[in-house]
Amino acid sequence: xxxxxxxxxxxxxxxxxxxxxxxxxxxxxxxxxxxxxxxxxxxxxxxxxxxxxxxxxxxxxxxxxxxxxxxxxxxxxxxxxxxxxxxxxxxxxxxxxxxxxxxxxxxxxxxxxxxxxxxxxxxxxxxxxxxxxxxxxxxxxxxxxxxxxxxxxxxxxxxxxxxxxxxxxxxxxxxxxxxxxxxxxxxxxxxxxxxxxxxxxxxxxxxxxxxxxxxxxxxxxxxxxxxxxxxxxxxxxxxxxxxxxxxxxxxxxxxxxxxxxxxxxxxxxxxxxxxxxxxxxxxxxxxxxxxxxxxxxxxxxxxxxxxxxxxxxxxx
Amino acid sequence: xxxxxxxxxxxxxxxxxxxxxxxxxxxxxxxxxxxxxxxxxxxxxxxxxxxxxxxxxxxxxxxxxxxxxxxxxxxxxxxxxxxxxxxxxxxxxxxx
Numbered sequence: 507x508x509x510x511x512x513x514x515x516x517x518x519x520x521x522x523x524x525x526x527x528x529x530x531x532x533x534x535x536x537x538x539x540x541x542x543x544x545x546x547x548x549x550x551x552x553x554x555x556x557x558x559x560x561x562x563x564x565x566x567x568x569x570x571x572x573x574x575x576x577x578x579x580x581x582x583x584x585x586x587x588x589x590x591x592x593x594x595x596x597x598x599x600x601x602x603x604x605x606x607x608x609x610x611x612x613x614x615x616x617x618x619x620x621x622x623x624x625x626x627x628x629x630x631x632x633x634x635x636x637x638x639x640x641x642x643x644x645x646x647x648x649x650x651x652x653x654x655x656x657x658x659x660x661x662x663x664x665x666x667x668x669x670x671x672x673x674x675x676x677x678x679x680x681x682x683x684x685x686x687x688x689x690x691x692x693x694x695x696x697x698x699x700x701x702x703x704x705x706x707x708x709x710x711x712x713x714x715x716x717x718x719x720x721x722x723x724x725x726x727x728x729x730x731x732x733x734x735x736x737x738x739x740x741x742x743x744x745x746x747x748x749x750x751x752x753x754x755x756x757x758x759x760x761x762x763x764x765x766x767x768x769x770x771x772x773x774x775x776x777x778x779x780x781x782x783x784x785x786x787x788x789x790x791x792x793x794x795x796x797x798x799x800x801x802x803x804x805x806x807x808x809x810x811x812x813x814x815x816x817x818x819x820x821x822x
Numbered sequence: 823x824x825x826x827x828x829x830x831x832x833x834x835x836x837x838x839x840x841x842x843x844x845x846x847x848x849x850x851x852x853x854x855x856x857x858x859x860x861x862x863x864x865x866x867x868x869x870x871x872x873x874x875x876x877x878x879x880x881x882x883x884x885x886x887x888x889x890x891x892x893x894x895x896x897x898x899x900x901x902x903x904x905x906x907x908x909x910x911x912x913x914x915x916x917x918x
Contacts, residue, residue, distance in 0.1 A: 688907060694900040701893075 514554055521547050534583075538576045545569030558717040559644055562709075566725035571800055574732065578807060639781025640714040648719070649785045653774040657759040660792055664756050667799045671806045679748050679805050682738050695737040702730040710793050714782060720755070720789040724796025731801030751798035758791030824876050831873030838866030852909045856902050863898040867891055 524544045531537035545568035552561035631643050631651065638646035648656050671679070706726035713719030735742065743751065762784055763773040771777075776784050842862020849855045871891040875884035 688904070690900050690903045694896060697896065 517547065517551055517554065521551060534580055538573065538580060541576065542569050542573035545572065559719065559722065562717065562722045563725065566722065566729070570729060571725065571804070574804060575807060578804065582807075637778045637781070639776060639778065639783075639785050642713060642715050642717070642719075644717070645713045645719050645785070645789075649788060650774075650776060650781060653759070653788075656792075657756070657763070657774070660755045660759065660795060663796065663799050664752060667752060667802050667806070670803055679802055680742050680744060682740065682742055683736060692737055695733050695739070699730045699734055702726050702733075706730070706793065706797075710789055711786075713789060714786065720792035721796060723789075723793040725800060727793060727797025728800025728804075731797060732804045735801065735805055748798065748802065752795055752802060754798075755788070755792035755795030758788050762788060824879075828873045828876040831869045831876065835866045835869030835871075835873060838862050838869060842866060853906060856906055860898055860902050864895055867894050 521544070524540060524547060528537055528540045528544055531540055545564060548568055549561045549565035552558075552564055628643075631647060634651065635641065635643060635646055638650040640646050640650070703726075706723040709718040709726065710720065710723035711718075713723075759774075766775055767773055839862050842858050845858025845862070846855050849858055868891055871887045875887045878884060878887070
């Protein structure tokens, strides 16, 4: 057995064991921490499957952002519980177990049904790649061949954040968290945020030729926003600035599609010589919106705990 | 020769990680555990980065690895401070 196969087997067994552990953790805090671990292991699994872009997204969203949201929710559910949280034993529900087993069976059947070594649409993509404006097939599919899909995905994100913000009670996105951050955290945030923005821009630019692009860059920008907000940095964007940031990606797609249609083309039928530029424009808008969405989801949910100072009040 | 040194450094790093993990599991309170963990993070990752840099045979890759180590040092140190601080605050506030 080669070392690579051994590592993959170890990874697969660990993934299942960790997933089991998430369901059977002694408390919700442990479950959340193990879930974050599961996300990081999933990211390694994607990297092993030669899908670095999914690995990046999984690490950033699956482990990072979801973890932060879950931890925050936990704090809101049990304020001040800390590690003295009551241990709750969950008994497995038979209905849920049967449903999960049936779903797993269907998925395995579907997996077995996929013809081995079938090229799918790979050849078409490679054939059309020179006219797409980018040299990375994933970006070409997402932002050119199937840009309609990606546009609607941005729409889903926008609707999700609008829904969350509508459910939130009271104050807006323009307050700051209570209590100032300590000097070491402030120092770290000031050091990290420019670097995070730099790496985000790099990933965005990289998207046209290698793994990277709007989603990875956007999640990094979102993380930078969350860090800045948690450290109590001002100025917090105003209401209209939030709206602009959140809608930018969807609007960029819409605007460019509209202009193309006005020029007698189909929606998102980029002229090949302009395709690269248009894709970069759309991706930039999308990255900003995705980042703003991530930050707004966090800040919006954070506000629900109801211990936030509002608008202009000082946080010290 | 370089390959042997690379393996040696990586193994040394793994030993530090192992010791750190054992410390995390066995030591009695948060401060002792932090002590064990930060050693593992800083030195263990340092050794592994050194081993991988030797193995890569490229200055560019070595530079990136060094940056990763420095970032992990920064994040680890700050996280350690934050955790220790919150434990202290809880002790002074709650008396437990």
